[in-house]
Amino acid sequence: MTADFDFQCTICAKCCHDLRLPLTVSEALAWLERGNDVQILCDASPWLEEPPADNLQAAYRRRRTFATTSGTLPTRIAVILTATFAGPCPNxxxxxxxxxxxxxxxxxxxYPAEVNPFIELTPEHKACPPEAWTPGLPPLLRAGKLVDESVHATIQQSRALAESEVQAKQQLCGLLGIDHAAIWNEGFVAYSPACADLLTALRQLSNGIPTPPPSPAWHFVSNRRTTVEALSTVGASSSAAQANDTTHFEYLGFFPASE
Ligand code: SF4
Ligand code: SF4
Structure with missing residues (x-):
């Protein structure tokens, strides 16, 4: 059963520190134009067959990814642009x-609501202090539904953009030579292109300037040997994340490395 929550922001700014903050394409462009850093996170799902229509979670994933191959393995790639900063947000x-x-x-x-409809809003997973959730404050959630219609509308807008920008992100990866991804739910591969290069590529996309065909072949990266081997056995191109090697990208694993 979904809990009801009351909430009021305390302006503590904890949610404005130490982030990889997901951005839309136009937000990433604006973020870079203010002189701040943007990273590109990639994860990949093997996609051997289309899931049944009642698998809503797979359908959600599908709408936010593009199809490609890794070796001989059909694969779908998710690309997330993030404003990345340690410490306080530059703004x-x-x-x-x-x-x-x-x-x-x-x-x-x-924030603190969730964009992903398959993640339940829980105060313990949020940066907000306990007093922000004091019963009797304005209602945030009732029977699993957001009370504030404007937040609900913003979530819908965010989801729609994540879907409509999939092709642009595929083109962006092609322009920047990005073709490595972590396996979904195990981590991300994080690229940090030079700001000038990323700005040029995003402006090219925003202005509708034709781009070369995107990479037809992606590569999985993992810090777990069993994952690398399992992917190889099903025909994927996969390799071990090299510790301390951030020449091309950084591997952000959710789990400790295993041999
Ligand atoms: S832009 Fe930065 S300062 Fe503004 S709300 Fe977002 S994280 Fe906080
Ligand atoms: S962490 Fe929560 S309470 Fe603190 S500023 Fe952010 S939204 Fe407000």
Whole structure:
């Protein structure tokens, strides 16, 4: 049963620190134009056959990914643009207010609600302090539904953009030579292209300038030997994440490395 929650932001700014903040394509462009860093995170799912129509989670994943191959394995790739910063967000003001409040990313407008419909909103997984969740504050969630219609609409907007921007992100990867991904739910491969290169590529996409065909072949990366071997046995191109090797990309594993 889904709990009801009351909530009021305390302006503690904990949610504005140490982030990889998902951005839309236009938000990434604006973030870079303000002189801040953007990374590109990639994960991949083997996709041997189409899942049944009642598998809503697979359908959600499918809409947010593009089809390609890894070796001989049909695969779908998810690409996430993120504003990446350690410590405070570059837009955070000394009084904990957002310096780009009217232009802040959709992700910031939605927090602490969830974009992913398959992740339940739970206070313990949020940065907000306990007093932000005090019963009697304005209602946030009732019977699993967000009370604030504008937040609900923003979530819908975020989901729609994540789907409509899939092709642009595939083209972006082609322009930047990005073709490695972690396996879904095991981690991400994080690329940190030079800001000027990423800006040029995003402007090319935004202006509708034709791009070369995207990479037809992707490679899986994992820090777990069993994963690398399992992927190889089904025909995928897979390799071990090299510790400390961040020449081309960084491997962000959710699990400890295993031999
Ligand atoms: S853009 Fe604004 S709301 Fe979003 S993390 Fe930065 S300071 Fe916080
Ligand atoms: S962590 Fe929660 S309470 Fe603190 S500023 Fe962010 S949304 Fe508000």
């Amino acid at each position: 955070l003001q000394p009084d904990n207010r957002c310096g780009i409040y009217d232009q802040r990313p959709l992700t910031c407008r939605i």
